Amino acid sequence: MTATSAPPGPRHRVGGVLAGVVLLLLGAVAVLLLLVALGALVPGLGSLSGNATAAVQAYGPPLVVIGLVATLVALVVRLRLRRAGTVVVGLGALGTVALGVIVGLVVAAAGAAGGAVDLIRAVDPHGDVSLPDGYPQYGTGPDGAPLRAAIYRPGGAVGPSPILLYVHGGGWAAGSELDNSSDLRWFAERGRLVISVGYTLATAQRPTWDLAAAQVACVLAQLPALAPGLGGDPTRIVLSGDSAGGQLAVSVAYHAASRTQPSACGGRVPVPQGVLVQYPAVDPVGAWRDGHFPGQPDVPGRVLLETYTGGTPTQVPDRYTAIGGIPAITPAAPPTLAIVPADDELVPPAGPDAFVAAARSAGVDATLVTVPFADHAYDVDGIDSLGNQVRRTVSDRWLANRRW
Known part of the structure; x- marks a missing residue:
């Protein structure tokens, strides 16, 4: 008689089913990692690219950790289900390595600009x-x-501290002076007096292109008298802002340098010692033409500019010129740092890039830092996230190098 193997028992069959379920879940994780990597590496894939860059900047390091764990578990499950396990291990390893490279390139870009990223945090x-x-x-x-x-x-x-005067974003029609409070506290804890300015928000009935900058300038004009009582040094003021706030910061500082910036409350508007902006909307015509909301290619961002200015570039061209960055450039403008996401969909990077190049040509000490695999507002999804650390540390180093 010839011996025959016994059929698998109930326990063996249950183990096989569990292994299959686990492998299915691990495969889903591997596919997710691959999609994130693909969307980040290939701009222009619509919502996939927009969501992928957001995921990289907010959750890139934890996704790499998840990928490593998933791949290791898949290696164990492969002992039971060899063929399917091999496929999942390969996909997981590929997605994890790709994301690791992407995160590494972001960290390297931060380091080249003077920043630092704590991957553990x-x-x-x-x-x-x-x-x-x-x-x-x-x-x-x-x-x-x-x-x-x-x-x-x-x-x-x-002793008296340098002053960081911050202007919030929100497309000129949203946001408040209480936005980004944790970041502002972080800068204050490093020895700066930080002041975040509120301004009148634009509505369809009341465009504020001629008002918001004057209100920011009003605070700037009051600082020489008020700063000492708050512990600040009025001879060391940096005007800062993000997105729409970046446009306002550039406009106020550069027009102050040419003595053409009015104040909503009167008085002379001093020239700040520096300008620090992120994804600034300094090319309003380009943003009106090419910008759209991140991950939503069918939703143009032009409504924000039309609300702010009261019309299109054709209808009110003088207003678009008045709020533009390049027309405001003067050799007397203060040193400027612009941090620009490489894949910004709302404020296309070509605008800030051209602004910085034009400022340099005019003799301004202007610096451009490009953050790879990053979209608009890449830094706001989580304190100590990859993007948030890039923004904070690059900014802090630039300020500290100038004793601001």
Whole structure:
């Protein structure tokens, strides 16, 4: 008689089913990692690219860790299901390596610009809100509503501290002076007096292209008198802003340098010592023509500019010129740092790139830092995320090198 192998028992069959389920889940993880890597590496894939770059900057390091764990578990499961396991291991390894390379290139770009990324901290991005130390009213809007500034006092400072005057983004029609509070507190803890400025938001009935900058300039004009009482040094002011706030920061600082910036509350508008902006909307015509909301290629961002200016570039060309960055350039403009996401869909990087090049040609000390695999607002999805650390540390190094 010839011996025959016994049929698999119930326990063996259950183990095989569990292995198959686990392998199916691991395969889904591997495919997700591959899609994120593909969307980040190949711009222009619509919502895939927009979501992928957001995922890289917010969750790149934890995704790499997940990929490593998933691949190791798949190696174990492969002992039971060899063929399917081999496929999942290969996909997981490929996606993990690709994401690791992408994260490494972002870290390298930050290092080249003077920043640093703590990958351990980046594995656990989290939310945070910090209340300001003061919230005074500095003026009123056209409807009588109070205009306020959020104040974050310097931590551990000895003597008068440099001042970081921040202008929030939001497409000129949203946001507030309380935005990005954790980042502003972070800069204050490094010895700076940080002041975030509120301004009248644009509506379809009231464009504010001729008002918002004057309100920011009003705060700037008051700083020489008010800063000493807050622990600040009015001879070391850096005007900062993101997106629409970046446009306002550039406009106010550069027009102050040419003595053409009015203040909503009167008085002379001093020239800040520096300008620090992220994804600034300094090319309004280009943004109107080419910009769209991240991950939504069918939703153009032009409505924001039309609300702010009251029309299209054809209808109100003088207004687009008035808020543009290049027309405001003067050799007397202060040193400027522009941090620009390489794949910005709302504020196409060609605009800030051209602005920095034109400023350099005019003799301005202008620096451009390009963040790879990053879209608009790449830094806001989680404190200590990859993008958030890039923004903070590159900015901090640039400021510290100039004793600001």
